Amino acid sequence: EQLHYVQATHDRRFSEDLHDPWLTVLLPRPVAAGERFVLEIAYEAELIERLRDASGYLLKDTGLWIPRHPDNRRRRFDLTFRVPERFRISSGGALLDERVEDDTRIMRWVTNRPVRGTMSFHMGRFEVDEVTREGLPPIAVYADRNHVGFAPGNREKTLEDLIGSLRTYIDYFGPYPFDSLAVTETRSSGGQAFPGLVLLTFHVFGALHTGESELFRAHEVAHQWWGAGADWESYRDQWITEGFANYSAALYVLSGLGEEDQFRDMLDAWRLDALGEVNVGQGFGKRYGFVPAVVRESDGNESGALVVGFRLRTTDTPFDYRLIVYEKGAFVLHMLRMLLMDLETGDDGRFRDLMRGFMDAYVGGVTNTRAFEAAVTEAFGEPMDWFFDQWVYGVDVPTYRPDLEVSPLRDAREPFVLHGRVRQEDVPPGFRSSVPIRLEFRDRDPIVRRILIDRPEVDVEIPIPAEPTRIEFNYLHGVLARVR
Ligand SMILES: [Zn+2]
Structure with missing residues (x-):
């Protein structure tokens, strides 16, 4: 069958083309729903940029390098890469085949089930660590051999965060959505996630305990659920x-x-x-x-x-x-x-x-x-x-002005009372929140009470079992608010 495409040549660079990289194909006849109709698209592009210090490579566009249907439907990826033998390719899914022919390394990455979104890869001279842990998918870590920042223990720390965050998310969000996880150090400055693949900047790859680095690594792993697992509509x-x-x-x-x-x-x-x-x-x-x-x-x-x-x-x-x-x-x-x-x-x-x-x-x-x-x-x-x-649809944040004190009670079931008022400001009428207050005591367990604040001023009267040693208003940041 004769196929037609509107752009006979497509010679603009990807980087100039991020917002309109479309190719329009005219089919020779109407295609029935469910009918299999194969489009073979051949194209070439300069996808990879060699860094000036010659120590590594960057993918110019991590997502749009591969043809995809505009409605972002589910698909399987079956990707074969051919690179000089000294390099390796990391990608998402399973590494089905890896062999060397005439100084060329050939690697085939396949997703075993349809996934949403796009897929990426990274090329480099990698040290590969493969890790298996009970209850977790197989993890492969592709660390750049030229990485200069590794002090003893740093790579182990990165791996620990990968394993630990996977466990946390399986606990909170359910089973890991893919068959394996490849985590790759890149020479770019950010992080990005694809089904079964995480690209992680060298800044945080192997960085020791800084707080921010743990958060960054765990954020990218979480995208295996939020983003790669369940995609966003708009x-x-x-x-x-x-x-x-x-x-x-x-x-x-x-x-x-x-x-x-x-x-x-x-x-x-x-x-x-x-x-x-x-x-x-x-x-x-x-x-x-x-x-x-x-x-x-x-x-x-x-x-x-x-x-x-x-x-x-x-x-x-x-x-x-x-x-x-x-x-x-x-x-x-x-x-x-x-x-x-x-x-x-x-x-x-x-x-x-x-x-x-x-x-x-x-x-x-x-x-x-x-x-x-x-x-x-x-x-x-x-x-x-x-x-x-x-x-979610609003922009208001309340300011609370609590004015609370504790007084003893006589002839009551509870010997003390927390009382006073809380003023609410900076929000429209009807704005409401349930603000937790935590009370600590000298020799009994802490208690937490919630106060419904839905007016400019609410009175508080909470009987309590002992005199508190500490009162925490808006415990654990229960409500996004200013407290004055
Ligand atoms: Zn993110």
Whole structure:
């Protein structure tokens, strides 16, 4: 059959063509639904750039180098690479075949089932570590042989974070969605995830304990669930990919590494960023959140709602897409977890059930904000539109002014009472939150009580069993708020 394509030649470079790299093919006749019709596309391009210091290679475009149908449907990848013998290729799926013929290394990578999104690869002179652990997919780590920064123990630390974050996510989100995981050190500056493949910048590959590096590695692994596993439908849903991956990484720090202080630091940094309050001493390689120079250029929460997605990035607010979608997005998921958590035991089983059920319903497909709201509504057993209106579609952040004290009670079942009032400001009428208060005592277990704040001023009167030694208002950052 005679096929026609509209562009007979396609000689622009990929890098100039990111926004319109389309090839239009005219089929010779109508094709029935379900009919198999093979299109063979042959093309060549300069995909790989050699670094100036000759120590490595970069893929010019990690996602658009491979032909894909514009509707981003599910597909299998069957990729054969031919490279000079001294190089290796890492990719996603299973390495079905590797052999050398006449100084050429031939490697064939195949995904065993249809996956969403696109696929990538990386070329380099790699040291390959293959790791198997009970209950985990096989992990292969492709470390650049030219990497100069490896001190003893660094690669082990990276591997530990990969293994630990996989375990945390299987626990929180359900089975790993692919057959294996290849993690590759790249010479670029970011990280990116594809089905069964994580590209990880050399900056954090092998970096020791900095907090930020653990978060970065775990964030990219989380994309195996959020992004590669369940894809986002439109830019309005991207917070489900990036915000969720960020919070997943925080959960690894909390439950995988057992670092509750770091977990709190992260939440506080994200909170201050969203509020546009500079938090000195934070940033890459130090702690969490953005550096002060970035926060000064940001409109913070007022930049727009989560669902505005990448459009939050404007010439006036160049960082607000990342700040809102990644950080506030993570915080919003944290608030849901706090609402579902048994705050006295710390048991977040209901949150895990929500996330596992949601992932199970959409893994291998696409999901969106409405689908997540439906899953949340089911998990709570009551309408949650108020929560989504406030935090996902809205831009308001409350300020709380608690004025609370403890007094003894006579002739009452509980000998003390926590009483006073909490004022709520900076939000429209009807804005509501359930703010947890934790009370510690000298010789009994702490208790946590929630206060529903849905008016400019609410009275508080909570009977308590003893005189508290410490009162924590808005325990564990239960609500994104200023507390004055
Ligand atoms: Zn990400």
